Amino acid sequence: MTTTGTARADVRALVARVTGDEKHDPSAHSTLDVVRVLYENVLHVDPDRPDDPDRDRFVLSKGHGPASTYAVLAAHGFFPADWLDDVGAWGSPLGHHPDRVLVPGIEVGSGSLGHGLPLAVGMALGLRGRSPARVVVLVGDAELDEGSNAEAIQVAGRLGLGPLTCVVVDNHSDNHGWPGGIAARFGVEGWATTDVDTRDDARLAAALRRTLTDRPTVVVVDAPRKDAA
Amino acid sequence: MTMRDRFYAELDPLLTAADDAVVVLAVIGSAQAAPAAARHPGRVIDVGIREQALVGVAGGLALTGRRPILHSYAPFLVERPYEQLKISLGHQDVGAILVSIGASYDASREGRTHQAPADVALVAALPGWTVHVPGHPDEVAEILHREVHRDGRVYVRLSSQVNDRPRPTDGLLHLVRDGDPDAPLVVAVGPMLDTVLAAVADLPVRVAWTATPHPLDGAGLRTLAGPAPQVVMVEPYLEGTSAAAVAAALADRPARVLHVGVPRDAELRRYGTPRDHAAAHGLDVAGVRARVASFARTPAVERP
Numbered sequence: 001m002t003t004t005g006t007a008r009a010d011v012r013a014l015v016a017r018v019t020g021d022e023k024h025d026p027s028a029h030s031t032l033d034v035v036r037v038l039y040e041n042v043l044h045v046d047p048d049r050p051d052d053p054d055r056d057r058f059v060l061s062k063g064h065g066p067a068s069t070y071a072v073l074a075a076h077g078f079f080p081a082d083w084l085d086d087v088g089a090w091g092s093p094l095g096h097h098p099d100r101v102l103v104p105g106i107e108v109g110s111g112s113l114g115h116g117l118p119l120a121v122g123m124a125l126g127l128r129g130r131s132p133a134r135v136v137v138l139v140g141d142a143e144l145d146e147g148s149n150a151e152a153i154q155v156a157g158r159l160g161l162g163p164l165t166c167v168v169v170d171n172h173s174d175n176h177g178w179p180g181g182i183a184a185r186f187g188v189e190g191w192a193t194t195d196v197d198t199r200d201d202a203r204l205a206a207a208l209r210r211t212l213t214d215r216p217t218v219v220v221v222d223a224p225r226k227d228a229a
Numbered sequence: 230m231t232m233r234d235r236f237y238a239e240l241d242p243l244l245t246a247a248d249d250a251v252v253v254l255a256v257i258g259s260a261q262a263a264p265a266a267a268r269h270p271g272r273v274i275d276v277g278i279r280e281q282a283l284v285g286v287a288g289g290l291a292l293t294g295r296r297p298i299l300h301s302y303a304p305f306l307v308e309r310p311y312e313q314l315k316i317s318l319g320h321q322d323v324g325a326i327l328v329s330i331g332a333s334y335d336a337s338r339e340g341r342t343h344q345a346p347a348d349v350a351l352v353a354a355l356p357g358w359t360v361h362v363p364g365h366p367d368e369v370a371e372i373l374h375r376e377v378h379r380d381g382r383v384y385v386r387l388s389s390q391v392n393d394r395p396r397p398t399d400g401l402l403h404l405v406r407d408g409d410p411d412a413p414l415v416v417a418v419g420p421m422l423d424t425v426l427a428a429v430a431d432l433p434v435r436v437a438w439t440a441t442p443h444p445l446d447g448a449g450l451r452t453l454a455g456p457a458p459q460v461v462m463v464e465p466y467l468e469g470t471s472a473a474a475v476a477a478a479l480a481d482r483p484a485r486v487l488h489v490g491v492p493r494d495a496e497l498r499r500y501g502t503p504r505d506h507a508a509a510h511g512l513d514v515a516g517v518r519a520r521v522a523s524f525a526r527t528p529a530v531e532r533p
Contacts, residue, residue, distance in 0.1 A: 109320045122289020151279035
């Protein structure tokens with residue numbers, strides 16, 4: 001686990017360097033607390049050994065909101081903070097969607113929705129029996145529309161992938177909603193489910209730390225409405 | 230033994246030979262893979278009838294250092310999860326071995342839903358892929374045992390059509406029937422070779438062969454085709470699939486090129502046998518002979 005002890009305000013300042021405005025991009029905003037807590041308190045990662053085969057993997061599936069992940073990775077020393085000042089520029093490794101080939105600490109290149117969770121399922125399968133590493137994938141509530149997620153939720157549940165955690169940041173941006181709740185869709189497939197909100201770091205960290213050996217875990221994080229951010 | 234049965238028979242040896250190899254299935258082939266699965270617990274994964282997960286999971290496996298071998302019918306392996314090939318494999322800069330069955334019209338009785346003559350064109354449109362189109366079950370085994378120890382993106386296209394004997398799978402173009410160096414060169418891809426040889430038996434042409442149409446052995450093609458090439462590409466999938474590669478290889482010289490393959494302008498709404506389909510598409514002996522003979526009768530380009 002990293003011990004940089006990044007203060008909430010520091011990371012918000014780094015996010016502002018990406019967005020160029022204190023009125024944050026809503027997608028980045030809704031994921032910030034989750035990503036910050038993951039890297040501060042949950043994941044076993046070391047910016048000096050980004051290729052350690054036993055590192056925990058964080059997969060940002062909703063790649064259209066990478067500002068918070070970029071900010072947290074910079075705060076933890078995966079790359080220089082001045083990379084945050086020209087995101088999307090020709091000479092910048094940081095784009096509006098992250099590319100794992102270009103950015104230390106980015107595990108999966110994302111942007112097209114619905115790829116992260118299936119990839120995370122494969123990563124958990126690949127690590128199973130070989131490494132103690134966890135795989136934590138972050139998806140959005142609207143991203144769950146993509147049918148590829150349904151396939152992955154089913155496969156992970158049936159195969160009992162203990163090392164896998166899916167964090168659904170629910171900023172209520174899905175056009176058609178999820179009657180009965182998001183967690184229920186995972187629960188019926190055999191996942192362990194937890195609902196939390198983003199207002200309490202300790203509770204969030206506890207929920208994100210919880211794993212079971214015989215089944216994957218989903219943490220549904222209630223976040224401010226997208227249009228209210 | 231068919232190419233398909235040979236593939237299943239090689240699963241156990243492949244898993245034994247390569248510790249990182251993992252077979253990923255979407256029901257198709259699951260029963261045939263059961264013996265290998267029993268001998269290698271956890272290394273044959275059936276994700277159910279979920280082809281997006283099939284490729285996505287393979288990408289994740291590759292990201293953790295595994296060597297995934299994926300398998301299904303061509304339309305369900307290439308067309309349905311096409312964006313997964315692009316994003317979950319290519320964009321992540323990881324590899325996998327895709328092994329398809331169905332070829333263009335092996336599933337003739339199943340109809341259009343089980344046919345994907347555009348598969349090679351689609352795969353070749355993405356960066357970094359190698360496409361093998363073997364013509365014999367022994368070639369299938371040779372290709373798989375070589376590729377399982379590598380980490381590239383590989384598409385292996387199995388077919389029920391086979392040649393009478395195996396040939397080298399080194400990725401190069403091989404001259405099979407020599408002749409006048411100014412005679413047209415007919416390039417047969419994979420299982421088309423025996424058909425081509427029968428079709429041109431009495432025609433004044435040379436015949437070359439490759440099991441690897443992508444990337445095409447452009448240097449070999451230039452050498453064999455000579456300074457004023459007359460080339461006929463005979464491919465068992467979408468006509469003109471290799472057109473860009475042939476054009477690039479021959480860009481520095483005047484050339485006449487004919488592409489023979491599955492026509493791209495109409496859907497054949499008929500069932501019957503693969504042989505019926507080959508005839509309907511002009512890919513049987515008579516059809517290939519007619520196209521090559523017509524091409525050979527046309528005057529050659531004047532030599533520079």
